[in-house]
Amino acid sequence: MSKSVFYHAGCSVCVSAEQDILNLMDSSTVEVVNIGEDRNRIAEAENAGLKSVPALVTPNGNVLHINYGASMADVKG
Amino acid sequence: MSKSVFYHAGCSVCVSAEQDILNLMDSSTVEVVNIGEDRNRIAEAENAGLKSVPALVTPNGNVLHINYGASMADVKG
Numbered sequence: 177m178s179k180s181v182f183y184h185a186g187c188s189v190c191v192s193a194e195q196d197i198l199n200l201m202d203s204s205t206v207e208v209v210n211i212g213e214d215r216n217r218i219a220e221a222e223n224a225g226l227k228s229v230p231a232l233v234t235p236n237g238n239v240l241h242i243n244y245g246a247s248m249a250d251v252k253g
Numbered sequence: 254m255s256k257s258v259f260y261h262a263g264c265s266v267c268v269s270a271e272q273d274i275l276n277l278m279d280s281s282t283v284e285v286v287n288i289g290e291d292r293n294r295i296a297e298a299e300n301a302g303l304k305s306v307p308a309l310v311t312p313n314g315n316v317l318h319i320n321y322g323a324s325m326a327d328v329k330g
Contacts, residue, residue, distance in 0.1 A: 180277060196311050200257060201277050234273050240319050 178235035179205055183221045185212035189245035190230040197232060197242070206232075211251055222248060255312035256282050260298045262289035266322035267307040274309060274319070283309075288328055299325060 182197055184190030194208060211218050211229065221231075225239040228247050232240045259274055261267030271285060288295050288306065298308075302316040305324050309317045 192315065193317060196313075196315050196317060199313075200282075200309075200311060205277075232277075234277060236273075236276075238269065238273050240270060240273060241321075242317050242319055244318075 179207045180235055181207045181209055181224070181233045182230065183209050183211050183217075183224075183226055183233070184230040185246055185251045186210055187229070187245040189243050193230040193242045193245075218248070218252060256284050257312055258284045258286055258301070258310045259307065260286050260288050260294075260301075260303055260310070261307040262323055262328045263287055264306070264322040266320050270307040270319045270322075295325070295329060 180201070182194060184194055198206060209217055209221070211221050224233045224237070226233075226241075226248055228241055229245050229251060230242050232242060234240065257278070259271060261271055275283060286294055286298070288298050301310045301314070303310075303318075303325055305318055306322050306328060307319050309319060311317065
């Protein structure tokens with residue numbers, strides 16, 4: 177099965193949502209990416225359709241924006 | 254294990270998110286509530302902290318607002 181990707185940027189809203197998602201899902205099926213640090217993956221996140229973080233991209237390509245930590249503009253700085 | 258509760262109101266954003274959540278999680282651990290129809294559960298949803306639907310309330314009481322379908326004011330009409 178293809179993995180989901182959880183994108184975040186280290187903010188408190190992001191960390192809280194990450195803990196919830198990893199508790200609720202099989203954590204082995206989720207890749208966690210901090211685009212505040214792994215900045216070369218920002219373009220990938222934008223191409224996936226992210227408008228804000230935290231967000232989960234499902235294996236079928238849907239984007240679930242979860243709560244609201246920061247906009248992609250904020251992340252790009 | 255206590256269940257999560259997925260609140261929605263039948264909107265297209267809600268239905269899409271519901272399908273994703275039920276695919277990603279063990280669906281036996283999620284109760285799905287349509288507060289557009291089960292209007293006597295709107296107060297419960299508000300007490301849980303919902304600001305909009307769709308949203309997932311985790312077993313530990315955290316609220317994950319997922320994308321944005323409608324505000325609680327819209328649901329209450």
